Amino acid sequence: MVLASLCPRGHANPPDLGQCVRCGHALLGDLRQVPRPVLVTLALSSGEQVPVAGDVVVGRAPQPPAGADAHLVALVSVPSATHLVSRSHLIFTTAEWNVFVQDLGSSNGTVLARPGHAAVLLPPYVPTPLLVGDLLDVGDGVTIHVEAPR
Structure with missing residues (x-):
């Protein structure tokens, strides 16, 4: 609420x-x-559209975080032929009207590209606020564009 x-x-x-x-x-x-x-929609490079109103875990074989109610976490699988994308690579969380992304200690990291700024490698386990227009690169050709809700 x-x-x-x-x-x-x-x-x-x-x-x-x-x-x-x-x-x-x-x-x-x-x-x-x-x-x-729904606060934002995640547009995956696969063409999938994922609405975010709560926790979303993305990875090649994602699992809910330890202690989380599995029924309240959306799990989004992405392809990774060379396994550059970790099983549970990153999590999107919400607080009030804000959306955050957190790299879950992935092997190859997550790059955040924000229009008008230099791309940055997200530090592991640090929630980072997201804005509409942000682009996340998780490796192996998998990108996630943060869009306005549909």
Whole structure:
């Protein structure tokens, strides 16, 4: 659940905005707790589209993190013929209205390319905030583009 401001069409928005991010209508100023909406869509180089409203683990044979409720974690398998992509390579997490990515100590790392900035290798086990437009390269030709929710 997240605290949200609703527009006249019922779209949930972060409470600090003045207009709806989906339809542009003025927000009503009425705050309420709502189920977290999809915050971003992950566009994989395979063509798969993955909505993110909770935890998502990506890898060649992904597993939920230790102690996590397996029913609450989306597992996304990606091809890796040369095994450059680790079994559980990275995890996407949410907090309030933000999305984070964390490399799970993968063998070959994860590169984050953000428009207007130099590409960086993500440090392992450090949550990094994501923005729409970011591109993640996990190796073996597998990329993940962070897009606005659909």
